[in-house]
Structures are given as structure tokens and as C-alpha cells.
Amino acid sequence: MRTHAKIQSLNVSELVKKINQAQTIILTTHKQCDGDGLGAMMALYYGLKKVGKKVRVIAVDEVPKKYHFLNPELHIEVFEKNIPPIQKSDLALIFDTNDKRLVAPLFEKLEENCGVILFVDHHPILNEGPEPTENSYIETQAASTGEIAFFILKGLNLHFDESIARALYTSITFDTQLYRFVRNSPNSHLIAAELLTYIHNAEEIHRYLFATHTKEKISFLALAFSQIEYFAHNQIAVLKLRRDDILKHNLDMDDSRDVIDMIMNINSLQAAALFREDATQEYKMSLRSKGQIEVLGIAEEFQGGGHMFASGATIKGNYDQVKNRVVELLHNRLKNRR
Numbered sequence: 001m002r003t004h005a006k007i008q009s010l011n012v013s014e015l016v017k018k019i020n021q022a023q024t025i026i027l028t029t030h031k032q033c034d035g036d037g038l039g040a041m042m043a044l045y046y047g048l049k050k051v052g053k054k055v056r057v058i059a060v061d062e063v064p065k066k067y068h069f070l071n072p073e074l075h076i077e078v079f080e081k082n083i084p085p086i087q088k089s090d091l092a093l094i095f096d097t098n099d100k101r102l103v104a105p106l107f108e109k110l111e112e113n114c115g116v117i118l119f120v121d122h123h124p125i126l127n128e129g130p131e132p133t134e135n136s137y138i139e140t141q142a143a144s145t146g147e148i149a150f151f152i153l154k155g156l157n158l159h160f161d162e163s164i165a166r167a168l169y170t171s172i173t174f175d176t177q178l179y180r181f182v183r184n185s186p187n188s189h190l191i192a193a194e195l196l197t198y199i200h201n202a203e204e205i206h207r208y209l210f211a212t213h214t215k216e217k218i219s220f221l222a223l224a225f226s227q228i229e230y231f232a233h234n235q236i237a238v239l240k241l242r243r244d245d246i247l248k249h250n251l252d253m254d255d256s257r258d259v260i261d262m263i264m265n266i267n268s269l270q271a272a273a274l275f276r277e278d279a280t281q282e283y284k285m286s287l288r289s290k291g292q293i294e295v296l297g298i299a300e301e302f303q304g305g306g307h308m309f310a311s312g313a314t315i316k317g318n319y320d321q322v323k324n325r326v327v328e329l330l331h332n333r334l335k336n337r338r
């Protein structure tokens with residue numbers, strides 16, 4: 001008989017100790033925040049309030065509209081708007097990145113005012129990036145930062161409630177893209193199963209996260225998908241999203257983030273690159289792989305980062321040159337795979 005799937009606990013006890021020692025805590029996440037960082041941050045916010053901490057949640061830049069359901073009481077302050085000054089605090093926790101450049105310019109204010117700054121993350125540390133702060137908690141086996149946040153909250157010995165559960169569930173559901181990317185671990189599902197006992201309407205969260213398309217977006221997708229270029233016997237796809245087309249369809253930049261994952265549903269693909277034109281000769285590149293080749297190294301060549309099979313970079317330069325180089329790098333990896 002098979003044994004039941006068991007949750008694989010993460011050892012966050014040192015982190016929990018640091019949190020217990022702090023009275024005033026600032027929580028934040030990377031700029032252009034997403035459901036994972038936000039959900040982890042909000043779960044900690046609700047949890048830390050419960051155990052009597054003084055907590056501030058600060059996003060570096062604007063929180064996309066689709067996440068407003070996580071922040072109904074508007075607890076999140078947006079640093080790039082005018083917010084009250086950052087006061088002296090015992091601890092700052094930064095979720096879903098270990099790269100301080102993705103927290104600038106808030107990071108400098110945290111350095112000036114916080115006794116301890118810790119990253120709580122599941123991304124690999126970049127070879128050529130800045131070192132994370134000492135004692136940061138980085139576990140690349142975790143499928144989401146929400147998974148780490150779950151174990152932190154367990155370690156704090158508090159009672160879960162619907163607010164905490166919805167935030168954690170958002171984190172895990174978003175980063176696993178509805179349980180597609182679970183790093184071959186039962187944790188995402190087992191944690192979600194526990195969280196569901198507190199949540200009245202989980203399908204509503206799925207809709208908030210994924211059923212957000214406007215009809216303009218569908219027309220935009222139709223246009224974009226008709227322009228995909230294929231290489232290496234349809235194993236590689238490349239798509240450029242033109243800034244004019246994004247604006248013409250009334251989309252904001254966050255609206256194009258899911259396009260690369262849609263492309264990855266093409267059955268012949270091993271990898272894809274998407275270039276979103278943000279300004280003249282300036283592109284946000286996103287790379288994805290189905291797991292046979294790594295794409296983090298390619299992003300790093302362009303001073304970017306991310307995960308082994310999902311990475312990105314901001315690129316300045318001539319589109320065709322950059323595209324050809326990226327296709328070449330992807331192609332080489334395909335040829336050299338074992």
C-alpha cells in the first residue's frame with residue numbers, strides 16, 4: 001500500500017525567532033509585484049497583527065488592479081507615491097526576491113531604518129547579482145514564496161483565519177499557475193487543501209487571478225498569436241509585443257504578463273521567448289522552458305534573473321540582434337541537452 005502524501009516541512013525556525021524578537025516590522029516585495037509576493041506579504045501582515053506586532057506593508061510601486069481583492073482595507077502603502085516616512089523598525093522582510101535591485105529605491109530607506117533586513121524567497125541567488133542580506137531565508141525547492149510563508153505562520157503558532165488563508169492560497173495558486181508548476185512536491189496541494197478549510201469561495205480567487213481578460217485583450221491576443229515566430233522545428237517560439245498594440249487595446253503592462261505562459265501550451269515547444277516593447281529599443285524579455293533546458297543563464301547574460309525554467313531581463317538594443325542571440329542560445333541548449 002502506498003503511504004499518504006506527507007507535507008515536507010521547511011525549517012524556518014531561525015526566521016521565526018527573528019520575527020518573535022521584533023516588535024516593529026516592515027513587509028515588502030519586489031517591484032512590479034505579483035500574486036506570490038503580495039499574497040505572502042499580506043498573509044504575514046494578517047498573521048503578525050494577530051500576534052500583536054506593529055506592521056507596515058509597503059509595495060515599491062503600484063499594485064495591479066486585479067490584486068485589489070487582497071487589499072480591501074487598503075493596508076498596502078505604495079512607496080513611489082507620497083507615503084509617511086519610514087520610521088525606525090526592528091525588522092524588514094522582503095518577499096519573493098533576494099535581489100535588492102528589485103526593491104530599489106525603497107531598499108535604501110530600509111537599510112537606513114531597519115535593524116535587520118531579511119529576504120524570504122525561492123529564487124536562486126544570481127551568479128553575478130548582489131548578495132542577499134545575512135540570514136536571509138532562500139529555499140529554491142519551494143514552488144512559491146507562499147509555501148514558505150505558510151511554514152513561517154505555522155511557526156508563529158497562531159490560528160489561521162480566512163484572511164490569512166486567502167492570501168496564502170493566492171500566493172500558491174498564482175505561482176504554481178493553478179497547480180501546474182509544483183516542483184514535483186505534494187506541498188502545494190497539501191497546503192492548499194488545508195487552506196481551503198478556511199476559504200468560502202476559492203473559485204472566486206481563481207477568477208480574480210486568471211479570468212481577468214477584457215474583450216480588448218482577447219483581440220490583442222489574437223493579433224499577437226498570429227505573429228509568433230517558430231524556430232528549431234517548432235520547438236522554440238518567439239513573440240514580440242509591440243507597444244502600440246498594447247496601448248491600442250487599452251491594456252496596461254501587467255496585462256501582457258500571462259502571454260508567455262499561454263504560448264507554452266503549444267505542444268511542440270521546448271522553450272519560448274517573449275519581448276514586450278516598453279520604449280524605443282527597450283524590451284522586457286521573458287523566457288520559459290518546459291524543463292529540458294535551463295533559461296536562467298540566458299537571462300543572466302542580459303543582466304536579468306529568475307528561476308531555472310522561467311526567467312527574464314530588461315534589454316536595451318536592436319530587436320533583431322537581441323532576438324537572434326536569444327534564439328541562438330536556446331538552440332544551442334536544445335542541441336546540447338542530454
Ligand SMILES: [Mn+2]
Nearest residue numbers: 036096145175
Ligand atoms: Mn514567486
